[in-house]
Amino acid sequence: MLTDQNGLATLRTKDPEVKPILSAARHPEDLNPPDLLPEHGEQVLLIHPPVFDTRIHWPRWQQPLLLLELAAYCRTVGASAQLIDMLYHRSGVRLRRQRVSIIDLDGIKVNKWRFGLLKSALVNQLREMARSGYQPDKVYVECFTTFWWEGAAEVIDVVKERFPATQVILIGAYGSLAPEHARACTRADVIFSGAWPQIATLPTDLSLYEPHPSFAYISLGGAQRTAADIVDEIAWKHTHFQVQHFAFADSAIVERYANLYRSILELLVSRAVDVNFYALGNIAPSDLVAQPELAYLMRRAGYNQIFFSDDRNIAQNGYARAQLIEHYRLATDICIQAGFPARTQSLSASISLGRLGEDLAERASLATILAHHVGSVIFWPYQPSLSECPHIPLEEQNSKLFPLRNANGYLYRDYLNVMGLGAVLNSKYRTRTFDFLGDELIPRLFRDSIARHSWQPAEDVKGDLKLPMRVIPVVQR
Amino acid sequence: MTGRSHTTEVLTNETFTVSSGRRGFRRALLINPPVYDAQYWARWSQPAGLLRVATLLKRKGYHVDLIDCMETDAKGNVPKGWRREANGTPMLLRRDDITKRIWHFGLTWEAFQHRLNSLEAPPHEVWITSIMTYWWESTRDAIALIRQTFPRAAIYVGGIYPTLAPEHARDNLRADVVFKGELAEASNLWTDLSLYETAPSYAILTTSRGCPWECHYCAARALNNGSNKVRARDPEDVLAEIEDKMLLGIRQFGFYEDNALVLRGHLQEVLELIIARKHRLNLYAPEGFETRMLTEELLRVMKKAGFQKVHLPFEALRWETNIGWNRRHSNTASFDQALAAAVRAGFKPRTQQINAFVLFGLPDEKLEDIMDSVLYVHHTVGSIIPMLFTPVPGTHIYQEQADYLHRERGWDLQDLNGKFLPFLEYNRRHYPGLRASDYLQMEALMSILNDGKFLSRAVDLCDESSASAAFRETLQLARVALT
Numbered sequence: 006m007l008t009d010q011n012g013l014a015t016l017r018t019k020d021p022e023v024k025p026i027l028s029a030a031r032h033p034e035d036l037n038p039p040d041l042l043p044e045h046g047e048q049v050l051l052i053h054p055p056v057f058d059t060r061i062h063w064p065r066w067q068q069p070l071l072l073l074e075l076a077a078y079c080r081t082v083g084a085s086a087q088l089i090d091m092l093y094h095r096s097g098v099r100l101r102r103q104r105v106s107i108i109d110l111d112g113i114k115v116n117k118w119r120f121g122l123l124k125s126a127l128v129n130q131l132r133e134m135a136r137s138g139y140q141p142d143k144v145y146v147e148c149f150t151t152f153w154w155e156g157a158a159e160v161i162d163v164v165k166e167r168f169p170a171t172q173v174i175l176i177g178a179y180g181s182l183a184p185e186h187a188r189a190c191t192r193a194d195v196i197f198s199g200a201w202p203q204i205a206t207l208p209t210d211l212s213l214y215e216p217h218p219s220f221a222y223i224s225l226g227g228a229q230r231t232a233a234d235i236v237d238e239i240a241w242k243h244t245h246f247q248v249q250h251f252a253f254a255d256s257a258i259v260e261r262y263a264n265l266y267r268s269i270l271e272l273l274v275s276r277a278v279d280v281n282f283y284a285l286g287n288i289a290p291s292d293l294v295a296q297p298e299l300a301y302l303m304r305r306a307g308y309n310q311i312f313f314s315d316d317r318n319i320a321q322n323g324y325a326r327a328q329l330i331e332h333y334r335l336a337t338d339i340c341i342q343a344g345f346p347a348r349t350q351s352l353s354a355s356i357s358l359g360r361l362g363e364d365l366a367e368r369a370s371l372a373t374i375l376a377h378h379v380g381s382v383i384f385w386p387y388q389p390s391l392s393e394c395p396h397i398p399l400e401e402q403n404s405k406l407f408p409l410r411n412a413n414g415y416l417y418r419d420y421l422n423v424m425g426l427g428a429v430l431n432s433k434y435r436t437r438t439f440d441f442l443g444d445e446l447i448p449r450l451f452r453d454s455i456a457r458h459s460w461q462p463a464e465d466v467k468g469d470l471k472l473p474m475r476v477i478p479v480v481q482r
Numbered sequence: 483m484t485g486r487s488h489t490t491e492v493l494t495n496e497t498f499t500v501s502s503g504r505r506g507f508r509r510a511l512l513i514n515p516p517v518y519d520a521q522y523w524a525r526w527s528q529p530a531g532l533l534r535v536a537t538l539l540k541r542k543g544y545h546v547d548l549i550d551c552m553e554t555d556a557k558g559n560v561p562k563g564w565r566r567e568a569n570g571t572p573m574l575l576r577r578d579d580i581t582k583r584i585w586h587f588g589l590t591w592e593a594f595q596h597r598l599n600s601l602e603a604p605p606h607e608v609w610i611t612s613i614m615t616y617w618w619e620s621t622r623d624a625i626a627l628i629r630q631t632f633p634r635a636a637i638y639v640g641g642i643y644p645t646l647a648p649e650h651a652r653d654n655l656r657a658d659v660v661f662k663g664e665l666a667e668a669s670n671l672w673t674d675l676s677l678y679e680t681a682p683s684y685a686i687l688t689t690s691r692g693c694p695w696e697c698h699y700c701a702a703r704a705l706n707n708g709s710n711k712v713r714a715r716d717p718e719d720v721l722a723e724i725e726d727k728m729l730l731g732i733r734q735f736g737f738y739e740d741n742a743l744v745l746r747g748h749l750q751e752v753l754e755l756i757i758a759r760k761h762r763l764n765l766y767a768p769e770g771f772e773t774r775m776l777t778e779e780l781l782r783v784m785k786k787a788g789f790q791k792v793h794l795p796f797e798a799l800r801w802e803t804n805i806g807w808n809r810r811h812s813n814t815a816s817f818d819q820a821l822a823a824a825v826r827a828g829f830k831p832r833t834q835q836i837n838a839f840v841l842f843g844l845p846d847e848k849l850e851d852i853m854d855s856v857l858y859v860h861h862t863v864g865s866i867i868p869m870l871f872t873p874v875p876g877t878h879i880y881q882e883q884a885d886y887l888h889r890e891r892g893w894d895l896q897d898l899n900g901k902f903l904p905f906l907e908y909n910r911r912h913y914p915g916l917r918a919s920d921y922l923q924m925e926a927l928m929s930i931l932n933d934g935k936f937l938s939r940a941v942d943l944c945d946e947s948s949a950s951a952a953f954r955e956t957l958q959l960a961r962v963a964l965t
Binding site (some may be wrong): 243367419423425434449457459469 | 774799800801804810811812813814815816818849850853854856857860870913915916917919920924925926927929930931933934936937941943948949950951952953954955957958959960
């Protein structure tokens with residue numbers, strides 16, 4: 006699972022390495038995780054808040070996994086759930102945005118937006134619910150990532166205004182990683198993070214969406230679920246909700262759950278479930294080098310695109326870099342043999358951008374080389390931990406703003422330039438990217454022309470400004 | 483002109499007369515036929531000449547109907563389907579190591595037939611425009627269908643193809659009349675857009691004709707009957723035409739001229755009239771302007787009048803190449819000057835507000851020079867428009883290469899489509915390993931450099947940023963390693 010990168014769904018509380026944290030803002034004395042779960046007969050409101058950010062990547066992939074699992078849990082215990090997903094928008098409709106401020110990043114002005122359903126729309130919706138007699142017993146607000154806290158705070162404020170007596174429970178990475186901040190900056194009654202074993206193995210409930218989304222995350226539930234259960238969930242979602250696109254939410258899926266993952270793929274193939282899968286940063290090229298048969302299975306199971314995991318955890322030295330390049334080269338060869346088309350963005354290398362101590366020229370060079378081997382490359386802005394930038398306000402720790410840029414001796418513009426290079430490397434002509442390091446004639450001519458500095462020709466190459474003037478022979482109107 | 487002959491006559495303005503009579507005395511059907519090609523750009527492809535003829539015929543008393551097979555839908559798209567071989571299989575063009583599918587763009591023959599059958603009454607005359615010389619086959623097929631449907635109608639074909647290749651048209655089309663050159667009476671008339679059921683979103687304007695220069699790849703001289711005279715319409719008349727079209731809701735206008743600026747002050751006068759009338763228009767000149775004549779003052783007027791983009795005919799970096807094409811009035815130095823003026827006038831580089839043509843696919847070209855041109859335009863402008871060369875009858879290069887193309891290669895005009903790389907084998911004399919896919923890759927490179935945008939601006943791989951420098955250095959290391 007991608008963690009806190011580019012606005013994609015991030016840290017999941019079911020991941021085993023995350024320790025349960027329970028932190029009550031208002032009533033700390035006698036709460037424990039099971040008490041916070043919906044109970045029989047309760048009315049539960051689930052809210053996915055708007056996002057305050059400069060950009061929101063892949064908005065349709067923003068699905069509140071925890072809330073949807075809670076919704077499923079409600080069914081099992083006999084509670085009734087309602088969902089307000091403020092980021093949900095119909096396919097083909099642009100996600101609504103309002104400018105909230107302009108940020109100055111080393112002299113570059115960047116708009117900060119509020120993405121999602123208008124605040125007034127939420128206020129109206131809650132008012133209508135209250136008017137019809139609806140009174141939630143619990144409200145859950147899921148905030149994926151720390152620097153999106155403003156959306157959660159706004160939603161909680163609105164809920165508290167309308168339903169002051171209702172317990173509001175903040176879940177997700179924000180509360181987990183920055184509980185003190187959440188306690189100080191939101192009006193949540195409870196800031197919860199941790200594992201709810203009761204919900205970890207439940208399939209998400211998409212029935213609360215209208216229309217149903219075409220995309221769904223699937224969770225392995227910390228390997229507590231069986232392959233058959235997971236494939237049943239996929240088939241059910243496809244059949245009943247017409248979901249066509251799926252991604253597994255679990256991080257490092259091959260490294261952590263190789264056997265289960267393989268069993269799922271085999272079952273998908275044998276049951277011929279006709280859906281598309283996307284690997285969103287949870288497969289490393291080394292996984293496929295070590296287990297090349299997985300690439301074949303993935304392709305046959307319906308994988309359309311693999312965005313490999315980035316190199317944030319790989320040492321910044323020449324040996325590690327050379328090994329990474331080699332892994333990418335081999336993994337790409339394997340994937341192409343398995344049937345993934347070359348240079349079509351079905352495969353994308355991922356490069357972490359924004360780590361402390363990085364050399365941007367090295368990042369750009371690595372991107373150029375990986376684009377040669379893999380066909381396309383994505384820069385994942387590095388999300389520093391709170392301890393890496395303790396003096397920067399939480400909302401400015403946004404990976405897309407490269408909060409460690411000045412510590413690295415760079416300006417925001419320098420990072421934009423690297424991202425821009427990525428845009429060229431990924432640019433396609435008739436579905437294929439261009440291989441600047443290719444062996445064919447045109448890439449060779451391009452490199453030769455670069456070597457000649459042909460964009461800076463001598464003046465005598467350009468010709469003289471004293472051009473012949475011609476007398477116009479006849480002019481008539 | 484009345485009656486029709488059984489053999490094809492080639493007529494010109496001097497030997498052709500349009501008859502006139504009381505309103506509705508004759509019926510004319512005007513046709514813009516479908517197109518067979520691997521690609522087609524529908525934008526700015528209105529059959530302006532035919533629509534001027536419509537105006538003329540109406541004035542002469544004709545009842546006029548129009549079937550524009552290439553009319554676009556609301557999204558600006560033209561229908562397309564496979565062009566098929568006689569046995570029904572999709573037509574493919576295999577060229578060296580690439581294969582291109584040949585499409586039938588525009589109305590299908592069935593739909594065309596239906597439109598012919600739906601006419602209120604059979605026409606006395608059918609006027610067909612035939613534009614590109616390499617599109618002549620669809621004109622031939624349209625004529626066959628028309629002749630079958632209206633055996634008594636006289637069929638006239640005019641336009642660029644019959645003007646540049648009248649003998650070819652005479653021998654191949656089975657029309658009654660092949661009209662060569664301009665129909666002078668129609669030259670300065672307004673296009674009649676009322677013939678469209680749905681008014682088009684744009685209109686084409688031709689405010690002047692003729693060019694004093696004779697670039698070896700250009701057919702302007704031949705299209706103007708070998709004359710280098712420049713003629714211009716009265717700017718007030720142009721303004722009146724614009725205002726007339728504005729009544730149809732049209733706000734986009736494209737200037738199509740042989741050389742819009744060579745008659746100093748003419749275009750500026752038209753634009754100043756637009757400004758004076760406070761019209762809010764979107765103006766374009768997709769064929770470009772002579773760079774030498776693009777002053778900052780003119781560019782400011784263009785911007786103020788509503789020009790959204792500037793197209794600059796860069797063509798080639800080296801002055802010798804330009805001289806070799808008899809393009810003595812333009813070079814990179816004048817391009818630089820025009821570009822700087824455009825930027826000062828408010829057109830933004832790297833945003834497609836400024837675009838530059840790079841010409842390639844010519845005989846004896848140096849691929850290294852083309853690549854240098856690509857990089858230069860990429861760096862200075864950011865938007866490269868690839869222009870694959872087509873040897874057009876009537877041009878100097880065509881005349882020089884006609885023997886090679888027709889006798890040695892055995893090709894007809896439809897084979898000379900630039901997209902089919904007519905000089906691929908020829909250029910192997912200098913580049914023995916040259917493949918068709920190399921040209922495709924050259925085009926791909928230009929497209930990719932244009933599309934490589936970040937924050938709405940084309941990225942410059944040749945700028946001073948550390949990212950671009952690292953990219954170039956990585957390429958150099960690979961180059962050295964490969965060497």
